[in-house]
């Protein structure tokens with residue numbers, strides 16, 4: 001609530017007026033602060049008319065998905081091991097793959113068609129704009145719109161170090177501890193060598209209860225890659241970074257698995273990820289936005305959070 005104040009300006013003597021203008025300034029500052037605070041919390045409100053309008057039973061129907069999706073997950077669940085994840089992280093930190101502006105990266109990504117996604121076949125630019133535009137229509141803050149626009153840009157990895165799509169797209173899950181039944185197609189881990197490992201196959205594995213999600217090695221892919229790029233090179237707040245890092249971690253944010261690893265901060269971050277999710281998922285049925293019309297708005301938005309413009313990928 002913005003503070004209210006009754007200011008009596010009836011005394012027109014010079015000194016009193018100074019005093020009045022000081023008070024007005026003070027009230028305006030307070031109002032500004034109240035507004036900022038409200039805006040900051042507002043983004044969490046489940047106010048979204050957008051979300052309410054969607055028929056949620058039409059999304060993420062993996063049992064009815066085509067073979068392309070099922071085969072994708074069989075391969076991913078077999079190959080995402082601790083050993084692979086250590087190698088992928090080492091490779092990531094060992095070099096810069098490319099130097100591009102965020103908009104150039106969006107354009108480069110456009111040729112990728114995500115094999116893991118049962119819900120959309122539109123191009124990546126369309127999905128980026130659909131997500132961001134849905135947030136913008138709902139009055140979400142600019143940092144969140146920016147996160148919406150770029151959240152899948154980590155899929156660029158496909159053009160650099162990836163071994164296929166299995167280490168780029170799809171839902172994520174922790175490696176180094178037991179694979180939870182809440183992961184889609186849980187039966188498809190049977191050929192992953194980590195299921196026979198005496199440590200990796202236990203509930204906590206190489207981690208401990210309450211250690212914090214930051215310590216958990218999530219299957220390598222577009223979320224983790226972009227998180228590191230954005231953390232090092234953007235001015236995005238922690239909430240936006242969490243949206244990027246965990247947006248594909250459905251077993252956690254939607255199904256409630258792995259909650260025993262969370263620390264206090266993770267509870268706040270989970271709220272952010274849950275606020276983000278409907279815009280990512282349910283905007284997939286939206287109309288096609290016009291890239292040319294929207295480009296100027298999003299270029300300005302990108303510049304606000306990536307002021308150095310050219311990004312090391």
Ligand SMILES: O[C@H]1[C@H](O)[C@@H](O)[C@H](O)[C@@H](O)[C@H]1O
Nearest residue numbers: 114116117169170171247248
């Ligand atoms: O198929 C989709 C797609 O790859 C998304 O980008 C990812 O965030 C989702 O978690 C996944 O289910």
Ligand SMILES: [Fe+2]
Nearest residue numbers: 151152247248
């Ligand atoms: Fe994604």
Ligand SMILES: [Fe+2]
Nearest residue numbers: 127151152280
């Ligand atoms: Fe997405």
